[in-house]
Amino acid sequence: MKLSACMIVKNEEKMLERTLPNLSRYVDEIILVDTGSSDNTAEVAKKFGAKVYHFAWIDDFSAARNESLKYAAGDWILWIDADEFMTEEDLKVLRSTLEVSNFSFHSFTLFESKLGTCEKKNGYQRVKVFRNHLGYRFIRPINEQLVDAQGKVLEGQLIPVCLYHWGQNLEEERMRKKREWYVEQYRRALADNPKDSYYHYLLANKLNELERFEEALNHYQWAVEFASERKIKKEALEKLADLYLRRKRLEEAAEAAQALLNLDSKNIPARNVFASIFLVTGKVDLAMALLVEALQIKVGEGVENLYQMRAMPNFLLGKAYELKGQLAEARACFGRAKEICPEMFGAK
Incomplete structure (x- = not known):
C-alpha cells in the first residue's frame, strides 16, 4: 500500500518546518502545489522530500486541490494542509488501517488547537483520506468539499485518527482580517447561491467569531431553514442554541435546543x-x-x-x-x- 499526501500551500515555510517531519516519515510521497509563495516554502518542502509543483492562484481552492491530485501516484490520498499536524502514533494507525481497509474513504477527527499542541477541545469530522483513481474530486471555490463521480459529498467511516489544525494561531489583528476575508468570500458565494445552507453556516461561524452576533444568528437560522443534509442542520442548530443562550435569549435557545432533540434524541x-x-x-x-x-x-x-x-x-x-x-x-x-x-x- 502506497500513501500520497497532497497539499496546497502559499508562504508556509515556518509551518512546514513543524508539520512535515512527522508526515514525511509515514507517507510514501508528498505532493505540494505552491499557489504563489514569495518565501522559501518550496525549498523547505523539498528538504523533506516533497515533490513541488506550481499552480497560478485563480481564487478557487478546489481547483488547486484537484491540481494536486493529478500528480499523486499512491493507492490512497491523504489531503492535508501545511498547518495541520499529525502525531507519529496517529500516522501509524492510519497506515495500519489503510492496509486492511475495505472502504474507499475514511473520516478523521480534526481539532482546532493552539500552535504546537494537540488539544482536543473543538473538533469536527471530515473525510481526509480516500482511494486514488476512483473519480473523487473537490468542489466549491472556498471551504471545498470532496465528492464522488456523481457529485455526492463523501461521508466516510470514522477511524481513530486525529489531526490538529494550528491555523487559528495568528496575532489578533491578522486573525480579524483573515475572518473578514472569509466573510466577504462567503457573501460572494451566497450572492450566486442564496439558499446554500453550507455557506450560510460557514458565514455564521465567522460572524460569530467576529462578535457580530445578530448577523450570525440570522445566518444560522437560514442554514437550518435551507439545509437538506441532516449533518448541516444539526450543527447549525447546535450553534444557534448555544448563541441564543450566550445572548441570554432563553426562550429562543430552548426552541432551538428542542428542534435539535427532535432531530437527534x-x-x-x-x-x-x-x-x-x-x-x-x-x-x-x-x-x-x-x-x-x-x-x-x-x-x-x-x-x-x-x-x-x-x-x-x-x-x-x-x-x-x-x-x-x-x-x-x-x-x-x-x-x-x-x-x-x-x-x-x-x-x-
Missing part, C-alpha cells in the same frame, strides 16, 4: 442548553437529572467535541452541586471537566 449539546436554562431559572433538580442523563449517553471513540460532550456536562453538574451546597461533589465534577479541557476550566 441523544444530542448532548441540546441537554447542556436546557440544563443551563434550568440552572439560571432555579430548577436545579431538573438540570441535574438532565446532566446525569447526558453523561450516561455513550459517545464514540472519535467524539469530536469533548468540550460539549464531556467537559460542559461535568462543569454544569458541578455548578448544580454548588448551588445545592454539595461542595465535595461540585469539586469532583469541576475536576473531571478540568481534566478534559484544562484551558477552559483553569479557575476551578
Whole structure:
C-alpha cells in the first residue's frame, strides 16, 4: 500500500518546518502545489522530500486541490494542509488501517488547537483520506468539499485518527482580517447561491467569531431553514442554541435546543442548553437529572467535541452541586471537566 499526501500551500515555510517531519516519515510521497509563495516554502518542502509543483492562484481552492491530485501516484490520498499536524502514533494507525481497509474513504477527527499542541477541545469530522483513481474530486471555490463521480459529498467511516489544525494561531489583528476575508468570500458565494445552507453556516461561524452576533444568528437560522443534509442542520442548530443562550435569549435557545432533540434524541449539546436554562431559572433538580442523563449517553471513540460532550456536562453538574451546597461533589465534577479541557476550566 502506497500513501500520497497532497497539499496546497502559499508562504508556509515556518509551518512546514513543524508539520512535515512527522508526515514525511509515514507517507510514501508528498505532493505540494505552491499557489504563489514569495518565501522559501518550496525549498523547505523539498528538504523533506516533497515533490513541488506550481499552480497560478485563480481564487478557487478546489481547483488547486484537484491540481494536486493529478500528480499523486499512491493507492490512497491523504489531503492535508501545511498547518495541520499529525502525531507519529496517529500516522501509524492510519497506515495500519489503510492496509486492511475495505472502504474507499475514511473520516478523521480534526481539532482546532493552539500552535504546537494537540488539544482536543473543538473538533469536527471530515473525510481526509480516500482511494486514488476512483473519480473523487473537490468542489466549491472556498471551504471545498470532496465528492464522488456523481457529485455526492463523501461521508466516510470514522477511524481513530486525529489531526490538529494550528491555523487559528495568528496575532489578533491578522486573525480579524483573515475572518473578514472569509466573510466577504462567503457573501460572494451566497450572492450566486442564496439558499446554500453550507455557506450560510460557514458565514455564521465567522460572524460569530467576529462578535457580530445578530448577523450570525440570522445566518444560522437560514442554514437550518435551507439545509437538506441532516449533518448541516444539526450543527447549525447546535450553534444557534448555544448563541441564543450566550445572548441570554432563553426562550429562543430552548426552541432551538428542542428542534435539535427532535432531530437527534441523544444530542448532548441540546441537554447542556436546557440544563443551563434550568440552572439560571432555579430548577436545579431538573438540570441535574438532565446532566446525569447526558453523561450516561455513550459517545464514540472519535467524539469530536469533548468540550460539549464531556467537559460542559461535568462543569454544569458541578455548578448544580454548588448551588445545592454539595461542595465535595461540585469539586469532583469541576475536576473531571478540568481534566478534559484544562484551558477552559483553569479557575476551578
